[in-house]
Amino acid sequence: MAAEEPSDDGETGETGGGGAEGGAADGDRVPDVPAESVDEAERLTRLARRTESEAAAAFYRERRDELVEGHDYVPRLREEDDTLVLYPEEWMEDGTVQLDRIETTDRAVEVSLSGPGDADRYREIAAYNDAVADAVADAHGDPHADTAESFAAFMSNHYVRAVDDATPDMRAEFREEYLPRNGWPSDEQLAVVDESLDVIESAAADVDGPEES
Structure with missing residues (x-):
């Protein structure tokens, strides 16, 4: 599901600002998606938002989703603060984060899309x-x-x-x-x-x- 579809779970404001450099005790799993893939997901999301072509926007989103899903993550857009959030796929069910599956919020990745300039x-x-x-x-x-x-x-x-x-x-x-x-x-x-x-x-x-x- 494309990140342009807003998240409807109740935990999106409580992910630990994970970022690609976030950390916790289980260092091998915080987060599982590489920093370069996070950067590319952000770039593709921005390109999709900027283009005036619906076909091009769909292409960028598809590339972004395939990239993220290749690391067993799911992209979402948190509209209230314009943030791209990447959730571990195992947390999700029917498009919604399952709170009882979250062992540490640091595994999520957050990228602000409202940076100046x-x-x-x-x-x-x-x-x-x-x-x-x-x-x-x-x-x-x-x-x-x-x-x-x-x-x-x-x-x-x-x-x-x-x-x-x-x-x-x-x-x-x-x-x-x-x-x-x-x-x-x-x-x-x-x-x-x-x-x-x-x-x-x-x-x-x-x-x-x-x-x-």
């Missing part, structure tokens, strides 16, 4: 990535310009990260999945995509910002 950060990143794409177009033209435009959109909308902050896995995802499916690339564009990514990174060195968050 999130929308501003997205706009800052997107503006920077677009500026890099423009620099590539001015200096190199096609086909690098087309790839730069697609890569800027990919990094802004999927990761909210600068184009020159892409990891090798992100570059591979763009090259092998996003560009062929969403970029309508020419054969020439596909043939030089690795060169284009290097050109993008080089052009970014001459574009100011964004500041570190």
Whole structure:
């Protein structure tokens, strides 16, 4: 069940603010979901909320839910304080937390979705990535310009990260999945995509910002 469906249990305000770094005596079980998975669940939730496309929002939520459920957790949105909560699956029955199954509230994970500056950060990143794409177009033209435009959109909308902050896995995802499916690339564009990514990174060195968050 998607986290956009609010929690209806009575304990949501009493989870121990677990966070991915929470702790208790049973250290191996507090919590069971890795910190990097919590970060990714938060990112996907924010992307789902920000997009104007219902199909894209559903896609992000599905990816988020599959990620969390892979660690035997269930995502919920606590509306009263705009918090993403991840509950151990074993606590749940018919979508509701069963109080008698909670051995320690620290196993739950809470992530506030109301942090200041999130929308501003997205706009800052997107503006920077677009500026890099423009620099590539001015200096190199096609086909690098087309790839730069697609890569800027990919990094802004999927990761909210600068184009020159892409990891090798992100570059591979763009090259092998996003560009062929969403970029309508020419054969020439596909043939030089690795060169284009290097050109993008080089052009970014001459574009100011964004500041570190």
